[in-house]
Amino acid sequence: MSTDGxxxxxxxxxxxxxxxxxxxxxxxxxxHQVRAVDGISFRVPRGEMVGYIGPNGAGKSTTIxxxxxxxxxxxxxxxxxxxxxxxxxTRLAQRIGVVFGQRTTLWWDLPLIxxxxxxxxxxxxxxxxxxxxxxxxxxxxxxxxxxxxxxRQLSLGQRMRGDIAAALLHDPEVLYLDxxxxxxxxxxxxxxxxxxxxxxxxxxxxxxxTTHDLTDIEQLCKRVMVIDHGRLLYDGGLAGLHEVGxxxxxxxxxxxxxxxxxxxxxxxxxxxxxxxxxxxxxxxESAAPLVARIAAEYPLVDLSVREPDIEAVIAxxxxxxxxx
Amino acid sequence: xRLYAVVAAGGFRRYATYRVxxxxxxxxxxxxxxxMAYTYTALWDERPHLGGYDLSQAVTYVWLGxxxxxxxxxxxxxxxxxxxxxIRTGDIAVDLYRPADLQLWWMAGDLGxxxxxxxxxxxxxxxxxxxAFELALPRDPLTWLAFLFAVMLGVVVSFxxxxxxxxxxxxxxxxxxxxxxxxxxxxxxxxxxxPLNLFPGVLGEVARALPWSSLLxxxxxxxxxxxxxxxxxxxxxxxxxxxxxxxxxxxxLQTVATRRVVVQGG
Amino acid sequence: xxEEAITEASVEASGEASVEASVEARAEGVPxxxxxxxxxxxxxxxxxxxxxxxxxxxxxxxxxxxxRASFVxxxxxxxxxxxxxxxxxxxxxxxxxxxxGYSLPEVAFLYGTSATAFGxxxxxxxxxxxLGRRVRDGTLDTLLLRPVPVLAxxxxxxxxxxxxxxxxxxxxxxxxxxxxxxxxxxxxxxLMLPMMVLSGxxxxxxxxxxxxxxxxxxxxxxxVQNSFTYGGTTLLQYPPTLFAKDLVRGVTFVVPLxxxxxxxxxxxxxREDPLGLPDLAAFLPPLVAVVCCALAGVAWRAGLRAYxxxxx
Numbered sequence: 001m002s003t004d005g006x007x008x009x010x011x012x013x014x015x016x017x018x019x020x021x022x023x024x025x026x027x028x029x030x031x032h033q034v035r036a037v038d039g040i041s042f043r044v045p046r047g048e049m050v051g052y053i054g055p056n057g058a059g060k061s062t063t064i065x066x067x068x069x070x071x072x073x074x075x076x077x078x079x080x081x082x083x084x085x086x087x088x089x090t091r092l093a094q095r096i097g098v099v100f101g102q103r104t105t106l107w108w109d110l111p112l113i114x115x116x117x118x119x120x121x122x123x124x125x126x127x128x129x130x131x132x133x134x135x136x137x138x139x140x141x142x143x144x145x146x147x148x149x150x151x152r153q154l155s156l157g158q159r160m161r162g163d164i165a166a167a168l169l170h171d172p173e174v175l176y177l178d179x180x181x182x183x184x185x186x187x188x189x190x191x192x193x194x195x196x197x198x199x200x201x202x203x204x205x206x207x208x209x210t211t212h213d214l215t216d217i218e219q220l221c222k223r224v225m226v227i228d229h230g231r232l233l234y235d236g237g238l239a240g241l242h243e244v245g246x247x248x249x250x251x252x253x254x255x256x257x258x259x260x261x262x263x264x265x266x267x268x269x270x271x272x273x274x275x276x277x278x279x280x281x282x283x284x285e286s287a288a289p290l291v292a293r294i295a296a297e298y299p300l301v302d303l304s305v306r307e308p309d310i311e312a313v314i315a316x317x318x319x320x321x322x323x324x
Numbered sequence: 325x326r327l328y329a330v331v332a333a334g335g336f337r338r339y340a341t342y343r344v345x346x347x348x349x350x351x352x353x354x355x356x357x358x359x360m361a362y363t364y365t366a367l368w369d370e371r372p373h374l375g376g377y378d379l380s381q382a383v384t385y386v387w388l389g390x391x392x393x394x395x396x397x398x399x400x401x402x403x404x405x406x407x408x409x410x411i412r413t414g415d416i417a418v419d420l421y422r423p424a425d426l427q428l429w430w431m432a433g434d435l436g437x438x439x440x441x442x443x444x445x446x447x448x449x450x451x452x453x454x455x456a457f458e459l460a461l462p463r464d465p466l467t468w469l470a471f472l473f474a475v476m477l478g479v480v481v482s483f484x485x486x487x488x489x490x491x492x493x494x495x496x497x498x499x500x501x502x503x504x505x506x507x508x509x510x511x512x513x514x515x516x517x518x519p520l521n522l523f524p525g526v527l528g529e530v531a532r533a534l535p536w537s538s539l540l541x542x543x544x545x546x547x548x549x550x551x552x553x554x555x556x557x558x559x560x561x562x563x564x565x566x567x568x569x570x571x572x573x574x575x576x577l578q579t580v581a582t583r584r585v586v587v588q589g590g
Numbered sequence: 591x592x593e594e595a596i597t598e599a600s601v602e603a604s605g606e607a608s609v610e611a612s613v614e615a616r617a618e619g620v621p622x623x624x625x626x627x628x629x630x631x632x633x634x635x636x637x638x639x640x641x642x643x644x645x646x647x648x649x650x651x652x653x654x655x656x657x658r659a660s661f662v663x664x665x666x667x668x669x670x671x672x673x674x675x676x677x678x679x680x681x682x683x684x685x686x687x688x689x690x691g692y693s694l695p696e697v698a699f700l701y702g703t704s705a706t707a708f709g710x711x712x713x714x715x716x717x718x719x720x721l722g723r724r725v726r727d728g729t730l731d732t733l734l735l736r737p738v739p740v741l742a743x744x745x746x747x748x749x750x751x752x753x754x755x756x757x758x759x760x761x762x763x764x765x766x767x768x769x770x771x772x773x774x775x776x777x778x779x780x781l782m783l784p785m786m787v788l789s790g791x792x793x794x795x796x797x798x799x800x801x802x803x804x805x806x807x808x809x810x811x812x813x814v815q816n817s818f819t820y821g822g823t824t825l826l827q828y829p830p831t832l833f834a835k836d837l838v839r840g841v842t843f844v845v846p847l848x849x850x851x852x853x854x855x856x857x858x859x860x861r862e863d864p865l866g867l868p869d870l871a872a873f874l875p876p877l878v879a880v881v882c883c884a885l886a887g888v889a890w891r892a893g894l895r896a897y898x899x900x901x902x
Contacts, residue, residue: 508670
């Protein structure tokens with residue numbers, strides 16, 4: 001239909017403006033506008049796995065709500081699988097899966113399997129298809145023992161796995177995950193990530209992931225989008241984030257003895273502890289010339305390079321933007 | 325003491341924040357007030373001086389019922405749902421180790437709530453009712469004071485009953501059943517549906533002797549000038565007696581329950 | 591009884607659901623040539639809504655059965671709460687022979703028809719006043735992600751079988767009334783009885799839906815709805831002669847609750863309408879019900895649209 005081939009999810013200058021009433025005086029209410037999403041454009045091809053990150057209130061969940069058809073955009077153009085979500089919400093619902101990490105869609109007092117049977121009938125999944133999908137989810141998400149357990153008795157990690165399965169039984173082409181690993185222990189997190197990776201690789205399911213846990217992004221997504229104040233700050237590879245964020249790598253140098261801070265062009269000493277020194281240099285630069293120069297001028301024993309912390313990079317990005 | 329005053333103020337503020345809900349509640353109280361006032365008018369037209377009230381006193385009784393419905397929590401609602409939930413989830417253990425007394429803590433909060441409901445949900449329906457019906461409002465400011473005191477005792481009795489209901493959750497799996505029974509009793513025996521002096525024979529005598537009559541029947545009679553002098557003292561003694569007996573029972577249950585929690589290690 | 595109530599209820603729920611679904615499909619900017627398409631899908635949407643309502647109701651019923659003892663107790667409580675209501679009326683009649691010119695059996699007839707009609711809609715849609723809470727805590731969004739009409743999901747939300755207690759009580763009082771009341775039975779009058787109970791249930795259902803729609807704007811206002819539902823049924827349990835003419839006019843022409851039982855019941859009882867409406871009015875409840883449901887559907891879809899553009 002209207003897909004021009006490049007994007008499975010397409011946003012062109014999408015906006016969402018809310019009217020907020022604020023108390024001003026005893027009875028008077030002042031109306032002002034909040035641009036929760038302020039002209040966002042991006043394209044996600046079929047089968048890609050994208051991280052969508054930003055601080056609280058940045059516009060992440062507003063974007064997800066527009067992509068799923070819950071909210072109607074105030075402006076711009078938006079298509080998912082060629083469908084305008086706000087206009088054909090129920091038709092789109094058949095083709096998407098959504099998992100809200102902090103909100104279960106499972107039936108609290110009933111065995112897990114009952115929720116799946118409801119999905120089966122509500123989404124009108126053909127019987128054979130349903131059986132295959134359920135078996136697959138049960139195997140990969142380790143749900144066999146849990147199917148007959150009432151949901152209220154499941155742990156947080158088990159429930160999250162249960163929720164992910166519930167979102168996939170109707171073969172959605174795109175999966176939106178909102179904080180899928182929040183509150184989970186390390187093992188559950190690993191299990192969830194592994195499952196998502198397989199799902200994306202084998203089924204080609206397009207995944208859009210919002211999270212606060214950047215390990216999720218590092219382990220799952222090649223591409224990441226950063227949003228703040230309703231605008232895209234960054235859209236590209238994980239590696240590229242460092243350039244944009246002007247981040248620095250660190251060279252840890254062990255010398256034969258205590259010396260004054262090393263002085264070389266293109267790097268600066270940030271910490272000295274006995275014979276060990278830490279030098280910061282731009283992440284985009286190669287470490288090789290720096291190492292050669294230090295080896296030539298100083299009594300070098302050992303050295304190592306530390307990659308920048310993605311969390312720090314993003315925090316710096318937000319800070320830079322707020323300063324503008 | 326200071327602590328409990330703060331808790332009470334908190335209880336007041338907590339309900340005061342829901343303005344739309346308060347407005348909606350006032351609307352409901354007014355609608356029900358109108359329906360019942362018309363019904364009573366028909367009843368008293370047929371039988372003037374029924375139950376010792378004249379028509380305007382009967383209609384006033386209706387509007388007092390609407391004004392005190394939330395204040396005295398006749399149909400329940402308020403702190404007990406929260407307390408039941410805390411008992412159910414085990415959070416109660418935290419409360420028991422607090423340096424404040426459990427019963428007084430919740431009572432202070434409930435008194436704060438009642439004060440808000442008297443102001444926020446009691447006055448407006450009464451005023452609206454007085455536009456459409458001739459109400460028997462006391463002339464003597466002392467009667468108003470006497471009434472307020474009776475209402476306060478009514479709130480304490482109501483609290484004491486609901487505290488017992490909530491504590492039952494320590495022993496019953498599901499506090500909802502007890503809460504529902506209390507709601508039914510409160511609705512019927514407070515005199516909300518019909519003044520207790522209209523209940524015939526033994527039913528009437530029993531109903532008037534039960535604690536729930538402290539919630540509406542007694543304060544309403546004080547308001548309508550049915551209790552004066554020693555009789556007023558007797559009415560107060562009735563309310564206070566029930567309040568003390570029920571609070572003491574609550575305290576006893578609380579002690580037993582505390583021991584239980586401590587034994588189970590929370 | 592249970593089955594009957596449920597089928598009847600699902601018909602209503604989906605009737606309204608179809609309106610919503612077709613409107614969503616129609617949303618602004620659809621070319622005129624396509625304008626008729628939603629009409630075709632209207633029937634499908636109705637069927638979808640009905641089916642989804644049934645599915646979700648089934649889940650709630652199974653959840654209820656997980657706490658069987660609690661269910662029995664609350665069903666009894668539901669019965670008892672409404673029974674006290676009628677006991678109060680009995681106590682009144684301990685002091686008088688007639689209220690507003692109506693005998694006890696006649697009042698019982700009004701009570702039974704009103705309580706049964708209300709009980710049916712309460713069973714079908716009684717938890718719709720939770721919509722405001724769902725909007726506030728954001729759980730409404732999860733319903734918007736499903737491929738079935740939102741109205742059907744909200745209507746089925748927290749479906750509570752214990753509300754059968756209220757219907758049982760209404761039917762009991764109605765039975766008592768039919769045994770004792772002095773009615774000059776004709777075929778028309780006999781047919782009037784199921785007609786008014788079903789139409790009445792539909793009118794109350796429209797009030798439930800409209801009340802829920804109002805909560806899209808005022809999330810804490812569920813009590814306003816109670817005034818019209820619980821207040822309405824209380825009002826209709828007493829003879830219209832008790833109330834001021836203006837109030838009776840209000841519930842006839844503005845919020846047409848009088849069509850639930852007053853107007854048709856007065857016809858059955860062979861009594862004058864206090865507003866002097868012609869006998870023909872007694873046959874209008876089905877029509878009034880249809881109009882009310884349509885208007886409630888309009889209110890609902892306006893509310894949902896407002897929610898989807900404001901998100902709160």
